[in-house]
Amino acid sequence: MAGKAILYDYWRSSASYRVRIALNLLGLAYETVSVDLLKHEHKGIDHLIRNPQGLVPALAIDGHMLTQSLAIIEYLDETHPGAGFLPADPVGRQRVRALSYAIAMEIHPVCNLGVISHVMQLTGGGDESRELWMRKFIAEGLTAVETLLDHPDTGKFCHGDAPCIADFCLVPQVYNARRWGADIDHLSRVNTIVERCEAMEAFAAAQPDRVKREA
Amino acid sequence: MAGKAILYDYWRSSASYRVRIALNLLGLAYETVSVDLLKHEHKGIDHLIRNPQGLVPALAIDGHMLTQSLAIIEYLDETHPGAGFLPADPVGRQRVRALSYAIAMEIHPVCNLGVISHVMQLTGGGDESRELWMRKFIAEGLTAVETLLDHPDTGKFCHGDAPCIADFCLVPQVYNARRWGADIDHLSRVNTIVERCEAMEAFAAAQPDRVKREA
Structure with missing residues (x-):
């Protein structure tokens, strides 16, 4: 089992905010781990292992560490039939x-x-x-x-x-x-x-x- | 009939370059109409009707005017089975x-x-x-x-x-x-x-x- 999803985010990051909306709409349970951009935690080794680009958010889900907010949201849409984040046509x-x-x-x-x-x-x-x-x-x-x-x-x-x-x-x-x-x-x-x-x-x-x- | 596709592009624009690659890989016939960024043609009324954002490229295809290079490429992938621009999983x-x-x-x-x-x-x-x-x-x-x-x-x-x-x-x-x-x-x-x-x-x-x- 892959366990509960973990979102590595920063409260004020727009890209993190997008992913939080998508997760909430799906009703997916997830934990958040804060990566403080003002303390440069996104450039620290812990976070660079998650995302070599040194950006938030990163989402640990289904046994994978995913990066780039819109690519994460497309993934959530594809793996949750009926999510409806994109129209059908x-x-x-x-x-x-x-x-x-x-x-x-x-x-x-x-x-x-x-x-x-x-x-x-x-x-x-x-x-x-x-x-x-x-x-x-x-x-x-x-x-x-x-x-x-x-x-x-x-x-x-x-x-x-x-x-x-x-x-x-x-x-x-x-x-x-x-x-x-x-x-x-x-x-x-x-x-x-x-x-x-x-x-x-x-x-x-x-x-x-x-x-x-x-x- | 929708006729031949028309790509409104600029030779040096990276976003136009991306779409040209995709069209070429599909072997789709298309005409190009140059929108000269240095002459500010992208901010002219002709082009703003195509794309209110005033950006190149725009692609007229299947009776629609499409904008944003990656959204155009995803569309081409979805409407041409076997294009393979994205993996299956x-x-x-x-x-x-x-x-x-x-x-x-x-x-x-x-x-x-x-x-x-x-x-x-x-x-x-x-x-x-x-x-x-x-x-x-x-x-x-x-x-x-x-x-x-x-x-x-x-x-x-x-x-x-x-x-x-x-x-x-x-x-x-x-x-x-x-x-x-x-x-x-x-x-x-x-x-x-x-x-x-x-x-x-x-x-x-x-x-x-x-x-x-x-x-």
Whole structure:
């Protein structure tokens, strides 16, 4: 028996937040082990054995150590029939993946701790330039997502009327937008969908502040 | 009838390069329409209608306009049985996606034209700082990929003995590493796999310099 799944995560990491939402929606029992990014625990030997990239999350499940949040979520979808994290038709699946990547590839990596630290080092900038960087890339990226959501297949959630991988990416990115004060109040589709997600317990229980409080 | 596929791409774009490799491996006939990033054609109304994100590539196929390179490649895999862009087993699929994202999420977006232009604007840096930025993020990222390839499932290619999505991501990233002079000569697994891919006509015909020459 492989035993209970273990999620190696950090409360504030968006990628960890995505995986917590997916695990909660499946109702899978899992333990969490915190990898504190501010203490550089992700670059320590214990964590590098789990993930040579030195990133969170990593998920120990079914006897395997899995990395990269979206690859983990696709795995969970494939191994749990009926999970429904992606629609059944190839065109719908393509749209959901494209929406997910519009966030997970175009916004999130640019606002990664390592990248922003390097920018700060180059510019000698302080908190204010960090905030400006975050606000710019998050607001631009989510504005593009808002336009992508102007589509007949958008429903109560990003695609149809049940939450999918794109919603798992959107909610953490909007959490980050609020944290950094990015100007996204006018993105009505984004905000309506996020509000609907946040009302669900699977999303609420994955929320960073709640995870931290309950740790 | 949906007619021949049309790829809206740019010769030097890594994401376009990935999709060209996939289309070539399938032996699918397609036309290409160039969207010149240096002339800002990707931000023009013609292209924004295709992709509101203003990114290349976009693929018109089967009556749909698809965006985001990896979502396009997953679609091609799902709609062409036997394509084999991903292995059959969920654990193998997870590994291939994680490898792909280690490149497409962790390296490529940080070296995106829009991001680097903004960094240059902040730092007032010129060609040299641009090169240093590229070299740093590409070398660090590919070093992590080299470690991920130290794995029993690595074969002649990133996963087993046939090229998969991870190879489609790796080859363009190494093309970029060479372009910017990133120090990756010692990454023997990466270099051996890329050499093997480049010997295949499907990869060679997708190569930016050849695409430009034949345009």
